[in-house]
Amino acid sequence: MKRLFIILCCILFVFIACDNQRKGAEAVKDKQDHQSATLHELSGAYSGVMPCADCDGIETVLKLNQNFSYSYTSKYLNKSDEVFVKDGKWKFENNVITLEGVDYKFKLGEKAKLWQLDLSGNEIVGELAENYKLEKLTQ
Numbered sequence: 001m002k003r004l005f006i007i008l009c010c011i012l013f014v015f016i017a018c019d020n021q022r023k024g025a026e027a028v029k030d031k032q033d034h035q036s037a038t039l040h041e042l043s044g045a046y047s048g049v050m051p052c053a054d055c056d057g058i059e060t061v062l063k064l065n066q067n068f069s070y071s072y073t074s075k076y077l078n079k080s081d082e083v084f085v086k087d088g089k090w091k092f093e094n095n096v097i098t099l100e101g102v103d104y105k106f107k108l109g110e111k112a113k114l115w116q117l118d119l120s121g122n123e124i125v126g127e128l129a130e131n132y133k134l135e136k137l138t139q
Contacts (some may be wrong), residue, residue: 039066042092046114046134055079062099062106062114062134064090070099096121112136 043066049057056077063071072086088100097106097114105121106114116132118124124132 045137047137048134051128051131060134072099072102
């Protein structure tokens with residue numbers, strides 16, 4: 001009787017282990033599907049005019065590519081004709097986009113908007129907070 005109990009326990013253990021392994025594989029696939037959907041949704045060009053203390057604004061364009069490269073251009077309006085360009089890699093974690101080589105991060109908002117965060121990674125607050133956004137360009 002004891003031997004039968006041990007055999008049944010072993011069989012039960014095998015079934016549980018196989019079921020957990022299958023659930024783990026399904027969870028990984030679901031996560032990969034979500035990441036690829038998010039990547040497709042995030043990639044594209046975003047633009048806006050950020051506030052500027054000594055000019056009419058900073059015209060900003062951020063292009064996120066599906067291969068995780070980016071191009072970030074900015075131009076100080078009515079101050080200089082110079083266009084500043086940064087290229088590099090980007091990553092998306094916890095709803096925040098980090099651009100390699102750029103001090104600011106962006107939080108993904110509703111309706112295809114990116115909100116610039118302050119240098120500490122917090123949301124910008126105050127009367128100009130609404131102006132720190134980039135909107136996705138339709139293609």
